[in-house]
Amino acid sequence: MPAIEIRNLEKIYNAGFWRKRSKRALRPLNLAVEEGEIFGFLGPNGAGKTTTLKILMGLVFPTAGSARILGMDLDDPRMKAQIGFLPEQPYFYDHLTAQELLHYYGQLSGVDAKQLSRKVEAVLEQVKLSSSAGVQLRKFSKGMLQRVGIGQAILHDPKVVFLDEPMSGLDPMGRREVRSLIEDLKARGKTVFFSTHILSDAEALCDRVSVIRQGELRGVGAVAELTAGVHGKVEIVWHGATVPAGIRSMGAECHAAGETSRVIVPEENQDAALEALRRERLRLISVVPVRTSLEDYFVAQLGAPLKSETVSSRS
Amino acid sequence: MNSRVFHIATNTFREAVRDRVLYNLIGFAVLMSAAAVLVGQISIQIERLVVINLGLTAVSLFGIVIAIFIGIGLVSKEIDKRTLYTVLSRPVRRWEFIAGKFFGLSGTLVVNTFFMAIGVFAALAYVSHNLLRSDIGVLVALYFIVLQFIIITALALLFSSFSTPIFSAIFAFWLFVIGSFAQDLRNFAAMTHGVTRWLATGAAYLVPNFSALNVITQVAHGEPVPHSLILFNTIYTLVYSIAVLSAAVLIFERRNLK
Numbered sequence: 001m002p003a004i005e006i007r008n009l010e011k012i013y014n015a016g017f018w019r020k021r022s023k024r025a026l027r028p029l030n031l032a033v034e035e036g037e038i039f040g041f042l043g044p045n046g047a048g049k050t051t052t053l054k055i056l057m058g059l060v061f062p063t064a065g066s067a068r069i070l071g072m073d074l075d076d077p078r079m080k081a082q083i084g085f086l087p088e089q090p091y092f093y094d095h096l097t098a099q100e101l102l103h104y105y106g107q108l109s110g111v112d113a114k115q116l117s118r119k120v121e122a123v124l125e126q127v128k129l130s131s132s133a134g135v136q137l138r139k140f141s142k143g144m145l146q147r148v149g150i151g152q153a154i155l156h157d158p159k160v161v162f163l164d165e166p167m168s169g170l171d172p173m174g175r176r177e178v179r180s181l182i183e184d185l186k187a188r189g190k191t192v193f194f195s196t197h198i199l200s201d202a203e204a205l206c207d208r209v210s211v212i213r214q215g216e217l218r219g220v221g222a223v224a225e226l227t228a229g230v231h232g233k234v235e236i237v238w239h240g241a242t243v244p245a246g247i248r249s250m251g252a253e254c255h256a257a258g259e260t261s262r263v264i265v266p267e268e269n270q271d272a273a274l275e276a277l278r279r280e281r282l283r284l285i286s287v288v289p290v291r292t293s294l295e296d297y298f299v300a301q302l303g304a305p306l307k308s309e310t311v312s313s314r315s
Numbered sequence: 316m317n318s319r320v321f322h323i324a325t326n327t328f329r330e331a332v333r334d335r336v337l338y339n340l341i342g343f344a345v346l347m348s349a350a351a352v353l354v355g356q357i358s359i360q361i362e363r364l365v366v367i368n369l370g371l372t373a374v375s376l377f378g379i380v381i382a383i384f385i386g387i388g389l390v391s392k393e394i395d396k397r398t399l400y401t402v403l404s405r406p407v408r409r410w411e412f413i414a415g416k417f418f419g420l421s422g423t424l425v426v427n428t429f430f431m432a433i434g435v436f437a438a439l440a441y442v443s444h445n446l447l448r449s450d451i452g453v454l455v456a457l458y459f460i461v462l463q464f465i466i467i468t469a470l471a472l473l474f475s476s477f478s479t480p481i482f483s484a485i486f487a488f489w490l491f492v493i494g495s496f497a498q499d500l501r502n503f504a505a506m507t508h509g510v511t512r513w514l515a516t517g518a519a520y521l522v523p524n525f526s527a528l529n530v531i532t533q534v535a536h537g538e539p540v541p542h543s544l545i546l547f548n549t550i551y552t553l554v555y556s557i558a559v560l561s562a563a564v565l566i567f568e569r570r571n572l573k
Contacts (some may be wrong), residue, residue, distance in 0.1 A: 013573075059572040077406035085404035091396045093326070095333035107322040108405045152401060162404075309381040 001071050003160050003191040004033040006054070008065035011051055011215075020260035026215040028065060033193055033208075036158075038186050041195040048215040049055075049195035051087060053164050056065045059083050060307035069160060081110055084153035088164040090145055094138035098129050098148050101137060102155055119155055127134060127151040128177065142169040150181055161185055163194035164233075167201055179205060203294040211301040218301035223294065233290040234270050237262040239283040248277025263289060319396040319407050320415045327419025330386055345434040347373030352436035362442040367453060367535040374428060375460045375531070379491055382424055382464050386471025387483035391417045393521050394572055403572070410564040417472055417560060421499075424464040452534035455545060459528045466523045467491060469559040476567040494525035523555055 012024040026048045033039045043049050054060040056067055058074050072079035089158070092101055102120040111119060124130045127147040132140070140148065146169065154163055167175045182205055185192050196202055202209055203223060210220040238261055243254045245261055250273065254263045265273050270287070277284055319448070347369060390413075393399035402412060435457075439450060470490055474483035497519060504515035528548055530540050 012570075054400075054572070056401065059403060061569075061571055080404065080406040083404065085401060087397050087400040089397075090401070092398055093330055094325075102328075104322060104326050105401065105405065108319055108407050109403060110406060130536070149401075208363050214388055240342075 002032040003035040006031040006067045010064040012063045037207040038192045040202035040209035043212035047212045082159045084158040086149045086153045086163045090149035092137045099133040105152045123151045123155050139279040143174040160191045199294045209314045233286050237266050244276035244280045320413045323415025324418035324486040331423040364535045366438045371531045374431045382467040383487045387480045391474040399404040420468045451539045455540045456534045462526045473563040476563045496522040498526040
């Protein structure tokens with residue numbers, strides 16, 4: 001049984017004063033996420049990622065279609081006790097401390113009162129906020145709010161965790177910590193569904209990803225398969241700022257950074273490039289095949305015409 | 316009480332109590348009671364009347380302001396700040412959220428009234444040098460003020476469930492003003508005919524009857540409050556609040572939280 005099952009989910013908003021203008025936020029969406037996987041829901045801003053998440057959380061009602069989480073309906077309280085949710089750019093109650101907030105959410109999630117204090121302490125430790133447990137949330141930085149947000153999402157040990165742009169607003173250290181938390185969730189057998197437009201994070205963390213654009217699902221695939229393709233090029237890195245004449249004559253663009261230089265050349269020019277380095281007595285650092293990145297897949301999916309555009313052009 | 320409703324109510328109370336605006340308003344109310352003592356001293360033989368009138372009016376007005384000011388943001392603020400998302404993604408039903416918010420703010424107002432009432436009784440004891448048996452009427456007046464707060468809280472919550480804070484405040488405030496003249500509206504309706512009578516009667520019974528809940532003048536003059544009025548007002552507040560809260564739940568249950 002999939003952890004998350006979405007069938008023909010559609011959302012149309014009625015906009016304008018008289019609610020006569022309709023805006024299609026989500027075209028019929030079909031998606032299944034298996035238990036125990038980290039699933040990336042990718043798309044540019046306004047693609048429909050947050051709308052999808054809000055429908056799954058019961059905050060917005062779909063125009064058509066249905067979804068089930070852990071085999072249960074979206075309004076089933078038993079299901080809600082087994083999921084955690086971190087909204088985008090979370091904001092919490094100004095006058096509560098981190099400890100009070102987690103206690104409150106734990107109570108709402110039905111965590112046993114005898115275990116609640118211990119769980120709150122453990123989660124504060126996990127998200128590295130133990131020293132700020134007694135500070136009111138209005139004094140928290142953006143990164144700290146994000147971490148307490150993740151804390152409230154995992155406090156009650158849910159089976160499925162939904163994260164909407166979890167790296168948003170974080171510095172590199174913060175992002176690393178969140179990545180580590182997500183990896184830890186996977187190691188504990190949780191299913192993680194997270195939306196992002198930062199592809200490097202998705203590539204590093206996800207088992208599978210999907211791409212959505214203008215409310216339409218553009219593609220779904222395992223990250224390992226999507227990035228297995230090789231471009232037919234190699235990246236050569238050497239020590240020094242000198243670019244051998246043999247490499248310059250290939251017309252390839254060279255980049256120098258600090259004490260190293262690098263160039264990307266077609267595979268058939270690899271031997272000639274290496275020979276040019278040898279003649280100049282430059283020290284080789286690495287020769288690596290250039291693979292298809294998730295960004296390449298993402299851009300390719302976004303560039304293809306929408307199914308709706310294809311249908312209208314045929315008619 | 317359902318445990319989730321209790322926890323939401325407790326959290327609402329805690330948030331309200333930690334909001335400094337509340338202390339400013341309570342401070343003003345206590346100051347007005349003190350001012351009533353000064354005014355009473357320049358009014359010969361009617362010090363008690365002045366203290367009761369001004370003191371209870373201060374408790375009523377400032378309490379209404381608190382009820383509206385906090386009540387209008389109970390739902391809309393949580394939607395704007397997205398704190399509602401992390402609550403409703405848990406096994407919390409939307410009606411539990413509304414009920415919890417209602418009990419939380421009502422509880423806050425009861426506690427506030429208690430402290431403001433201490434100010435009134437202190438002022439009364441000061442001018443009278445002791446408390447009289449007829450001061451029980453002041454307790455009844457305070458009870459009726461609390462009933463007003465409960466109705467206004469329910470109305471503020473209703474408006475907050477579908478409107479912005481500004482409009483919610485305007486609607487709630489005007490309903491309080493019109494409700495304070497509900498008896499006059501009913502008298503007017505009785506004097507009209509046809510469609511006007513029908514509309515005026517409808518409006519008169521639709522707006523909350525705050526005029527029946529205002530016995531300040533009566534109590535200030537030492538007149539007793541009939542037990543039947545206490546019973547009627549209690550039942551009226553219960554029925555009216557339940558009706559308003561039911562409407563709030565119905566609206567909120569269907570609302571898309573964009």
